[in-house]
Each structure stands twice: as structure tokens, then as C-alpha cells.
Amino acid sequence: MARAWSLKARPQGMPKHTDFAMIDLDTAALGAGAVRIANRWLSVDPYMRGRMNDVKSYVPPFALGEAMQGGAVGEVVESNDDGIKVGDMVLHMAGWRDEAVVPAAQVQKLPALDVPPQAFLGQLGMPGMTGYFGLLQVAEAKAGDTVFVSAAAGAVGSTVVQVARAKGMTVIGSAGGAEKCAWVKSLGADAVIDYKSDVPVVKALGQAAPKGIDVYFDNVGGEHLDAALAHANMHARFAVCGMIDVYNSGAATQLKYLARLIGNRIQIRGFIVSDYMNRAEEFYKDMGGMLAAGTLKREETVHEGLETMPDAFLGLFSGGNTGKMLVKV
Numbered sequence: 001m002a003r004a005w006s007l008k009a010r011p012q013g014m015p016k017h018t019d020f021a022m023i024d025l026d027t028a029a030l031g032a033g034a035v036r037i038a039n040r041w042l043s044v045d046p047y048m049r050g051r052m053n054d055v056k057s058y059v060p061p062f063a064l065g066e067a068m069q070g071g072a073v074g075e076v077v078e079s080n081d082d083g084i085k086v087g088d089m090v091l092h093m094a095g096w097r098d099e100a101v102v103p104a105a106q107v108q109k110l111p112a113l114d115v116p117p118q119a120f121l122g123q124l125g126m127p128g129m130t131g132y133f134g135l136l137q138v139a140e141a142k143a144g145d146t147v148f149v150s151a152a153a154g155a156v157g158s159t160v161v162q163v164a165r166a167k168g169m170t171v172i173g174s175a176g177g178a179e180k181c182a183w184v185k186s187l188g189a190d191a192v193i194d195y196k197s198d199v200p201v202v203k204a205l206g207q208a209a210p211k212g213i214d215v216y217f218d219n220v221g222g223e224h225l226d227a228a229l230a231h232a233n234m235h236a237r238f239a240v241c242g243m244i245d246v247y248n249s250g251a252a253t254q255l256k257y258l259a260r261l262i263g264n265r266i267q268i269r270g271f272i273v274s275d276y277m278n279r280a281e282e283f284y285k286d287m288g289g290m291l292a293a294g295t296l297k298r299e300e301t302v303h304e305g306l307e308t309m310p311d312a313f314l315g316l317f318s319g320g321n322t323g324k325m326l327v328k329v
Contacts, residue, residue, distance in 0.1 A: 001024040001025060001026070001027060002024070002025040002027065002097060002098055002099035002100075003022055003023070003024055003025065003097060003098055003306060004022070004023055004025050004067035004068065004096055004097030004098075005020055005021070005022055005023075005067070005068050005096045005097070005306075005309050005310065006020070006021050006022075006023045006062075006064070006065050006066055006067055006068060007019065007020065007021075007052055007062045007063075007064055007065075007066075007068060008020055008021040008064065008065070009064070010052055010053060010054055010064070011049075011052050011053075011248075013248050013249065014248045014314075014317060015049070015052065015248070015310075015313070015314060017310050017314075019052070020309075020310045021065075022306075022307075023065070023067065025067060025097065025099070028101045030078055030079075030080050030101060031080065032080055033080060033081050033103055033104050033105070034080050034081070034101055034102065034103055034104065035076050035078065035079045035080070035081055035084050035090075035101070035102060035103075035104050035107060036076070036077050036078035036079070036099065036100070036101050037072075037074035037075065037076055037077065037090060037092065037094070037099065037100045037101075037102065037107070038074050038075050038077045038098070038099055038329075039072045039073070039074040039094075039095065039097060039098055039099060039100060039329050040073055040074050040075060040089075040117065040118075040328070040329055041072065041073040041074075041117060041118040041121055041326055041327070041328060041329065042070065042071075042072050042095045042096065042121075042306075042309065042326065042327040042328075042329060043070050043071030043072065043095055043121040043122075043125075043126070043324075043325075043326065044070070044309070044312045044313050044315075044316060044325040044326065044327060045070065045071070045126070045127070045155075045316075045325075046219075046242055046244045046247065046316050046317075047059075047242065048068075048070060048313065049247045049248065049317075050247065051068075058272055058274075067094075067096060067097055068095075068096035069093050069094060069095060069096060070093065070095035070096050071091070071092075071093060071095055071121050071125065071126055072091070072092055072093070072094060072095035072100065072121075073089060073090070073091055073110070073117045073118060073120055073121055074089070074090060074092070074100065075087065075088070075089055075090075076088045076089075076090060076107075079104070080104075081104035083104060084104045084107065084109070088109055089109070089110045089117050090107040090108060090109055090110065091107065091108045091109075091110060091120050091121075091125065092106055092107040092108070093106065096309060097306070098306050098329050111124070111284050111288075113284065113288050113291060114291070115291065115298075118300065118324075118326055118328075119298060121324065121326060122155045122298060122300065122323065122324030122326070123155065123158070123159050123287075123296065123298050123324070124284070124287060124291075126273055127154075127155035127156045127159065127324060128155070128156075128159045128283070128287065129273050129276060129277075129280065129283050130156050130159075130241055130273040131156045131157070131158075131159035131160040131163060131217070131241075132159065132163055132283055132286070132287065133271075133273065133275075133276040133279070133283070134156075134160070134217060134239040134241050134271060134273075135147070135160050135163055135164060135215070135217055135239065136163070136167070137276065138237075138239035138269050138271045139215045139216075139217065139237040139238065139239040139269075140237055141164065141167070141169060141214075141215045141237070142167070142169075143167055143168030143169060144168065144169070144170075145164075145169045145170070145214040145215050146169070146170045146171075146172065146209055146211065146212070146213045146214050146215070146233075147160070147164045147169050147170065147171050147172070147213065147214065147215040147216075147217065148172045148173075148174070148205065148209065148213045148215070148216045148217070148228055148231075149161055149164070149171065149172070149173045149174065149189075149216075149217045149219075150173075150174045150216075150217070150218055150219050150220040150224040150225075151174070151175070151219035151220050151242075151244065152173025152174055152175050152184045152187075152189065152192070153173075153175040153176075153180040153181075153183060153184050153299075153321075153322050153323070154219060154321065154323070154324075155321075155323055155324035155325070156219055156241060156242075157173065157175075157184075157217070157219055158184065158187055158297075158299065158323055160217045161173050161184060161187045161188060161189050162187050162188060162290070162295065162296055162297065163290075165187070165188035165189070165295075166290055166295050169215075170190050171188065171189045171190055171191075172189065172190060172191045172192070172193065172205065172208045172209055172213070173185075173187075173189040173191075173192045173193070174192070174193040174194075174195050174201065174220075174224060175192060175193075175194065175195070176194065176195055176196040176319045177194065177196055177319070178194065179322075180319075180322055181193075181194050183299065183322060186297070187297055191208040191209075193205060193208060195223075195224070200223070200227075201223045201224055201226075201227040202223065202226060202227040202230050202231075204227075205227045205228070205230070205231050206230070206231055209231055211233075212231050212232065212233040212236075213228060213231050213232055213233060213236060214233050214235075214236055214237070215236065215237050215238070215239070216228035216232065216236065216237075216238045216239070217238075217239050217241065218238060218239065218240045218241060218242070218243065219241050219242045219243075219244060220242070220243060220244055220245050221240075221242075221243030221244070221245045221246050222243070222245030222246065223245075223254075224245070225238075225240075225243075225255075226254055226255065226256060226257055229255070229257035229258060229260055229261070229266070230257040230260070232260060232264055232266050233264065234264050234265060235264070235265050235266075235267070236264060236266045236267070237266075237267045237269070238266065238267065238268040238269065239269060239271060240268060240269065240270040240271070241270075241271065244316070244317065247317070248317060298323060298324070299322050299323030299324070300323050300324050300325075300326055301315070301320065301321035301322055301323060301324070301325050301326065302326050302327070302328050303315075303325075303326070303327045303328070304327075304328050305327070305328070305329070306327065306329050308327055309327050312325050312326070312327050313325075
């Protein structure tokens with residue numbers, strides 16, 4: 001029987017292993033227009049924490065006791081659709097399990113780019129698209145801008161760093177620990193802040209960007225957002241992708257520099273990557289060009305086996321990943 005992870009209890013604060021339970025899935029008969037997929041790679045993403053709460057949001061909460069969902073790449077092993085063949089590698093959203101039966105309309109054949117299949121769960125998938133469109137469309141970043149990126153060693157942040165550099169911007173990243181900071185620097189960042197050091201982020205950003213910042217790409221919230229407000233230039237643009245600092249604790253950003261929003265005409269805009277899914281072809285064309293030019297680097301943190309899915313997920317909140325967090329089934 002296929003197996004999947006379910007949510008056994010809604011987490012209070014930081015999730016625990018006991019909040020998850022493995023369940024068996026009945027072997028579903030394949031209906032017309034459906035495909036059966038053997039999952040090879042599973043995505044682990046911070047947004048999944050929000051789906052564990054029973055609250056109204058842009059995606060429905062996970063139902064207790066039922067198979068969870070998330071990005072996955074797998075191989076089609078059975079097909080009742082003329083457009084999808086056995087052996088095709090596809091991207092879909094029936095993750096957190098080893099096998100999935102889904103309508104063919106809900107899967108995407110992997111684009112013809114010279115990368116391993118799991119790259120389409122990271123830099124060339126949803127996280128990469130989030131960074132790309134968040135930087136260039138939401139924040140309207142342009143050549144000559146100074147860009148500050150929090151969680152710059154993560155899947156989204158590392159993409160933002162590289163796209164910004166490729167487009168002629170000055171980039172300041174923030175990461176935790178000397179090893180991650182060195183990696184972000186190797187991606188082309190002009191300066192990197194170690195938020196785990198004794199220097200407050202607001203002070204470190206002032207030292208790294210003495211002339212201020214024009215763009216802030218927010219993955220963290222908390223003191224990073226406060227620091228960005230403190231050093232934002234006139235007409236600065238903030239693209240707010242995530243706030244991992246507050247997902248478990250509920251601690252609010254202090255916003256003690258919020259008054260600068262007025263005088264400096266700062267624009268702060270939240271967004272969801274689904275807003276730009278209809279522009280995927282544009283994304284793949286531009287990123288494919290950067291890939292061919294050798295300007296993109298990827299890093300992955302891989303956990304082996306479906307059993308490790310909760311470990312991988314919890315690792316997102318303790319700095320356990322460099323680049324994209326993945327589970328190899």
C-alpha cells in the first residue's frame with residue numbers, strides 16, 4: 001500500500017514529531033484522465049506551517065488524519081491520459097507520500113532544461129519563481145539598486161541573490177553562521193550579515209549599506225523587517241514573501257521604524273507565487289539563459305526516505321538547510 005504523512009494534531013507553537021502520523025493509502029483504481037505517480041523527490045517549504053493551523057488563508061488548512069500535500073517530482077508508472085506517458089517525469093502537488101493518483105490536468109511535465117529533476121522543486125520551481133517575480137515584478141528591482149535579502153541561504157533567498165547580481169544590482173544577504181554566510185558570498189553577494197552574531201541586524205545592515213537600501217526581499221519578518229525599515233531609502237520597495245520568524249512563536253515584528261514609511265514613501269507589498277504562474281514560460285526562458293551562461297548555482301539539503309519528512313520540515317525552523325530542503329523517496 002502507498003503511505004503518506006498526515007497531520008495528527010494541530011501544532012501549538014513549534015511543531016513536534018507527535019503532531020504527525022504515517023497512514024496507509026488504499027490503492028486507488030485509475031479513472032479516466034488520471035495518472036499514477038511514483039514520487040521520487042518531495043519538497044519541504046515553510047509555508048506548510050501555516051496550513052497546519054485551522055484558520056482561513058490563501059490555501060485551505062491540512063485536514064486532520066488525511067494525507068498532506070506539497071510539491072513533488074515523480075515518475076509516471078500508469079496513465080489513462082493521452083498527453084502523459086508512462087516514464088514521464090512530472091511535477092505535481094501530491095507530496096508527503098510515496099505514490100500519488102491525480103488528474104493529468106494537475107501535473108506538469110518537467111521543462112527541457114539540463115538540470116536534475118529535483119531542481120524543479122527549488123531554484124527552477126516554486127521557490128525560484130517566488131524569488132524571481134518577487135524581486136523583479138513585486139519590488140520592481142532594477143540595475144543599480146541596493147537589495148537586502150533575508151534568509152539568503154534558503155531556496156528562495158539564494159535565487160534572489162543570484163538573479164539580483166545577474167541583473168546588475170548590489171546585494172546584501174543575511175544568513176545564520178559562518179558557513180552559510182560564506183556560501184551566500186560565493187553566490188555573488190556584495191556583503192553578508194551573520195544574524196547569529198552579537199551585532200544586531202539593524203546595526204550590521206547600516207554598516208553593510210551605508211547609503212541605505214532600495215529593495216528588501218523579506219523571508220523572515222522580525223528584526224530583519226525592522227532593520228530594513230530603518231535603512232530604507234526614498235521610494236524603497238519591499239516584497240514580503242514570508243515571515244518565518246513568526247510562524248511558530250506568533251511574536252510580532254516591532255515596527256519601531258514604521259514612521260519612516262511615510263516620509264520615505266516606502267512601498268510594502270505581500271505576494272503569493274501563484275499570482276505569477278501564468279508567466280512560467282517567461283521565468284523558464286530567463287532562468288534557462290542564466291543557467292546556460294553558468295551564472296546560477298544550486299545547493300540542496302537532502303533527507304533520505306519518506307520516514308524523514310517531519311525531520312526535514314522541522315529543520316526549516318532551526319537553520320537545518322542550505323539551499324533547498326528536500327526528501328528523496
